[in-house]
Amino acid sequence: MDSSHLLCTTIDFALAGLFAAWFLISVAAQLRDDVQARMPALSGAGLIPRWAFFAPRPATHDTHLMYRDRDSFGTIGPLVPVTSPESRRWFHAVWNPNKFHTKVVDDLMAAMAVQKRDIEHHDFAGQSLMLTVPYIALLHIVMHARRPETSVARQFVIINDQPFSPDRHPEVGFVSKFHAFSRVDEPCT
Incomplete structure (x- = not known):
């Protein structure tokens, strides 16, 4: 040898x-x-993976990202969901291309909840949440949703809901400030 x-x-x-x-x-x-x-x-370093296919404490609530617009007269419109719930089809168990977008939004909302708790725990200014990546990413998503020509600003709202609870009462988890659109005369398409 x-x-x-x-x-x-x-x-x-x-x-x-x-x-x-x-x-x-x-x-x-x-x-x-x-x-x-x-x-x-x-x-x-991410070399030891941790998969949680079956969580020890499963989620008991749903989180919804919604937004509403304000027009030049100050009138505030109704809340509109960013993603509308779609009916499940048999092939969604294997292939669901829309799942990626909803998963991103869900992960961003969860990350923002953690950031909000950390900011409150460390007594930082309340507006510092607007500088976090989850806030900016969620703002980007809602600001690029279709808008009426009359809208001049948009606000996003996170709603927490317990759909399987007998005393179901959706709660407001977070309300952003209104953010002005960059060009009032040019609606998003």
């Missing part, structure tokens, strides 16, 4: 051992919550 073949075999075994260890750590991270905490460098 020559030395180059021995080196290749050693590297193959080392890589196989590395990937086997990585696989076992990844499996352990799915079964125990403390595995990622014990290896912060690997967890922080």
Whole structure:
């Protein structure tokens, strides 16, 4: 056996051992919550995945992103949902291209709720929430929704709803300030 073949075999075994260890750590991270905490460098780099297909505490509420417009006379229009609920079709279990957009909006609303709690916890100014990425991204989404020609400003609202609760009462989770459109004379299409 020559030395180059021995080196290749050693590297193959080392890589196989590395990937086997990585696989076992990844499996352990799915079964125990403390595995990622014990290896912060690997967890922080995203090398140890944590999938939660079945959450230990499933979501009990729905969150809806809505907006309303204000015209030049100061009249405020009704709340309009950004995404309208669509009826589920049998093939949505496998292929649902609209899921990406709704997932992005849901993730942004969840991230903004976390940012809001952090800002309140650290006693930062209330307006500092407007400088966060989730706020700016949600604002971008609502400002690019179709608008009437008479609208001069738009506000977004996050509504929390418990659809399966016997005492169902939707709650307002967040209300933004009104943001002016860049050009009043040119409606979005």
